[in-house]
Amino acid sequence: MKTVAFDAAAMAGAVASGEVSARELLDASLARIEATDGRVNAFTEKTLARARAEADAVDARRAASQPLGPLAGVPYAVKNLFDIEGVVTLAGSIVNRSDPAAVSDAFLVRQMQAAGAVLVGGLNMDEYAYGFTTENTHYGPCHNPHDLTRSAGGSSGGSGAAVAAGQVPITLGSDTNGSIRVPASLCGVWGLKPTFGRLSRRGSYPFVHSIDHLGPLADSLAGLALAYDVLQSPDALDPGCQALRVQPVAPLVGRGTAGLRIGVLGGYFHDNATPAAREVVALAASTLGAHAEVSWPDAALARAAAFIITASEGGSLHLRELRTRADDFEPLSVDRFIAGALQPVDWYLRAQRFRRAYRDKVNALFRDWDVLLAAATPVSAPAIGTEWLDINGTQQPCRPSLGLLTQPVSFAGCPVVTAPLWPAGTGGLPVGVQLIAAPWREDLAFRAAQVLSDAGVARVQPAQL
């Protein structure tokens, strides 16, 4: 078996050129999973027969000189809330174990398959996506590959850890309040939360219909762009998909940042960032020549509204099972689900009415700015089991507070690329920087990210496992 040290984009190129076969890439991925996942616990399901069939199909196409997709032969895995044909969609729960197996793939899994990517399995997550740490009591916590005693973040913790551990170069996750950006930050990988409504959610298990997003994580910015471009497609059958056409970013990412107005978010985003998080934002800002401090409107109010809508919709979604099987739910989140179900309707409606006015204020901000920077998490990865965080002298509950800096941004629906940076004083642990753009302008966030990547400031570092 060949030793493979490529990133996602290089893998696709190597398969296309014949330097390596899809089957060899798959075998290398499976060997890495076998060697490391007993300690990382990223995978909850392996789709070996399917993976071999998909890899062999790619190799057969190449042997027959047929055209290959842009991700031909690249192994990937998905958070276990994506439907995989023939597999029960767990969404991190044991309640769903008795559901029938999915009869077809999620829309985005089909997009990846059409691009030639090879599905290796399903990934660990917080139950029903309600958490930021992937401390899943049913399937065990997901461990951070850079320090196994620490959290991988969540709720797409398996998606962040699998990339950081070098098991697969691309994963898919979901992000309602930060669930792609938090694990990307804590695991030191690239992540994209696209514009709300950009990618189809059909065939994924919902959490909060009003705020759920799906997106990719990757071991390189080029891989992230490749994955994002193949995931794009209008989907008239998904009421949440608002995109009417594909807008590829890959041709645009190298355009540089000349002429872009880039600012740094102060106020709430500075106050809720510890020194390590402030350090990576400062490094990204200096690399991008961003000097102006910008005030994001109503960030604390937006977080409160997102919290209330999340609890209310999540609690209502699971009310039937909460009535009869509450003891089968995740102990770390079941009480929040129940509390959400009991919220007065005025709280929910007021939060939704606030959101409309808030959106207008955020969109107005982007008349003056193209890209805005903020840390993705207040801290680097906390130890698994941490109850309280010290954020600049204030004690905050750890699990909800990991989303302090992501929640106001997803509530507005803006696209965000999370770039992996490596501050001093964290024992070698990363903290991500959010590159935030106006709705439908993922291309601008990617352009800024490319500058950070080219400068070597943002990069994925191999985990010593």
Added chain:
Amino acid sequence: MNDTRMLAYVETTAALLKLPLDAARTQRVAVNLQRTAAMAALLDEVPLAAHDELAELYRPAAFPPNDDERKQL
């Protein structure tokens, strides 16, 4: 709302929704709801006018891209 009244609220609304809660869970849910109440109080201070609508609006169907169907009948 004080803790006693919040406990009573949780017991009453849970009963209304047919959610069985034991005493320990009732207590924990009340603590969670008390935290959320503080956030709701922040939003309660935001001035919203009668015409400030919900962020999400029901659509009976996508608006047609052209008038072709109207010409057929």
